[in-house]
Amino acid sequence: MKAHEGDVLRFTGRTVGCPEHHATVVKVLGQNGEPPYRVRYEDGHETEIFPGPGCVIETRPAHETSFGRPHRVRR
Template sequence: MQVHEGDVLRFTGRTVGTPEHRATVLEVLGREGNPPYRVRYDDGHETEIFPGTDCVLDRTASGDS
């Protein structure tokens, strides 16, 4: 997965009833758009992540089509 600053990542719930959550990429720490990424979740929490299989890049949310 290659992302850019401002892209939005969607994380699906791992169990039934767990809501999806989203994070905006603040900084790409890897080379050429690769992980790790510094992100801010909708609740304001910031962290560095290596996205797993439950993560989807949502380019429509970041304004790219």
Template sequence: MQVHVGDVLRFTGRTVGTPEHHATVLEVLGRNGEPPYRVRYEDGHETEIYPGPGCLVENRPDHMAGAPRPHR
């Protein structure tokens, strides 16, 4: 999984009735766009995560053709 700052991570519900939630990538802490990521959820909560298998990436259009931004 490779993401860029500004991309959105979609977490799908793993059980019936569990709502999908989203987080915006604030910082890529791994190398070459890999985890961990610092993200902000819809409710404003910020944390560092290693996304699991139920996570989908919505890349920003301006990142689709470019290389991942470097980590800190």
């Protein structure tokens, strides 16, 4: 998995009733775009993560800043 600053990580719900959530990559801490990532969730809190198998990276256009439709999806 490789991400860049500004990409959005989409976490799918793995259990019934657990909604999908999103986090924006604010800093790539690994080498060559690999984890760990410093991310900011929709509610504003930040943390460092190693994404698991239920995560998809949505690459965003440089001018798009809000959560919305992805430009392209990388797995």
